[in-house]
């Protein structure tokens with residue numbers, strides 16, 4: 001055996017110091033940003049400070065901002081979330097905590113500067129024995145059928161689990177790969193909202209961990225203030241861990257129809273007529289889904305939201321859009337099991353779409369609800385999904401929608417010709433909506449779902465958004481933003497309007513140290 005020579009003392013010392021430096025380097029975020037006592041908690045092994053992990057949690061689908069947290073918690077159970085919030089609440093220097101669903105916000109709403117991001121998806125683990133979606137249809141009344149759902153669950157998984165019982169939620173988002181907790185913190189809107197209200201209007205009960213670290217069950221009957229605060233509450237009052245979602249019998253098929261218009265007045269008149277038959281009013285059951293979108297040069301009729309038209313129809317529509325500058329595509333759906341022709345014909349009778357430009361197809365209920373997924377997968381395969389998304393979502397009062405069309409659609413968007421992505425426009429009823437909306441019975445949801453072609457050229461789309469907002473301000477169009485991220489307190493106060501005082505009082509009650517969802521920027525700059 002060869003003789004081993006001991007390393008010179010200076011090298012041993014050097015190695016020791018470099019090891020120490022690397023450990024201190026790793027610990028630095030703890031010691032400098034979070035109280036070191038956090039390490040003594042049970043959950044410490046599930047708190048990660050690795051720069052690769054904190055970097056992933058520093059941005060979102062929008063790819064417009066970057067806010068680095070001190071750590072990311074991968075909770076094993078609700079106890080971890082309770083312990084973390086309680087710790088921050090009791091600490092002399094509380095730190096921010098943000099629940100992160102899928103991080104599909106676009107302006108850093110699920111981030112926590114120097115705080116802790118809680119990766120909610122990790123609750124979907126073996127520890128919970130796959131019991132995070134439980135369907136109950138034991139009641140004789142359909143109005144009492146529900147699913148108890150963990151808020152880290154994706155809506156697509158809720159759909160599959162409930163369909164096994166022949167049931168499904170009533171209200172949806174267009175895209176299903178969003179978490180239940182994430183959309184319930186905003187509103188969750190789509191073409192069903194005119195009829196059933198947004199997703200936040202279809203919840204019976206929730207479990208919430210408040211900013212004091214207390215786990216509370218709330219409903220319209222019990223702890224109702226917390227219940228109404230949390231739904232659409234931008235994550236400001238508590239982390240939702242379970243929601244009881246209203247269900248209805250699921251249909252098997254959907255007749256999906258698109259009607260094209262060149263006249264915006266006729267288009268909106270028909271949309272408003274169609275949403276007037278909601279929930280059996282005037283003895284007619286009405287449609288199950290009503291939306292609409294613009295068709296123009298850089299916003300083609302087929303896009304990632306859905307490739308509805310055949311190639312031949314698509315070329316025909318594009319050449320007509322070029323001729324008119326803009327076309328408007330009214331999109332409706334009627335659910336059914338056996339027969340739909342007569343009922344649908346009666347509903348669409350007398351509408352003023354361009355003769356012959358009506359297109360229909362029959363699809364399964366699942367394929368209809370999950371219609372955006374194939375477009376997403378295609379963009380992903382082309383490397384065009386993970387690009388900046390400077391989205392702008394607005395609610396515009398019905399009385400000013402024609403002015404909005406002239407100034408924003410026919411004016412700014414056409415002149416700039418910078419559009420790239422779907423542009424949605426569809427009406428909703430105030431009486432179904434509890435989120436922040438304009439002061440009118442009917443208002444339009446406008447979604448400018450734009451994306452940049454590369455990673456850096458999004459500024460010009462953002463300038464266009466600013467131009468649209470300035471136009472509304474100058475023209476006195478009292479819009480409300482959906483999913484906003486304001487920079488100043490004055491803007492938030494203006495956003496909430498008369499609801500601001502209640503919002504603030506509830507914050508003092510449920511999260512007095514302003515720990516939760518700091519990325520929204522409502523109570524933290």
Ligand SMILES: Cc1cc2nc3c(=O)[nH]c(=O)nc-3n(C[C@H](O)[C@H](O)[C@H](O)COP(=O)(O)OP(=O)(O)OC[C@H]3O[C@@H](n4cnc5c(N)ncnc54)[C@H](O)[C@@H]3O)c2cc1C
Nearest residue numbers: 101102103104105173174175179181182185188189235240
């Ligand atoms: C492709 C795409 C399509 C979309 N389509 C629609 C649509 O049709 N309709 C619609 O309304 N919206 C739509 N959205 C927007 C979507 O509703 C929001 O992005 C929403 O935030 C859901 O995303 P998320 O689950 O990733 O939540 P995140 O972005 O992770 O979180 C959003 C906010 O909620 C908070 N939060 C997350 N989970 C919880 C929880 N359990 N408890 C309390 N607070 C929580 C976060 O801290 C953050 O402030 C779409 C977004 C994308 C990217």
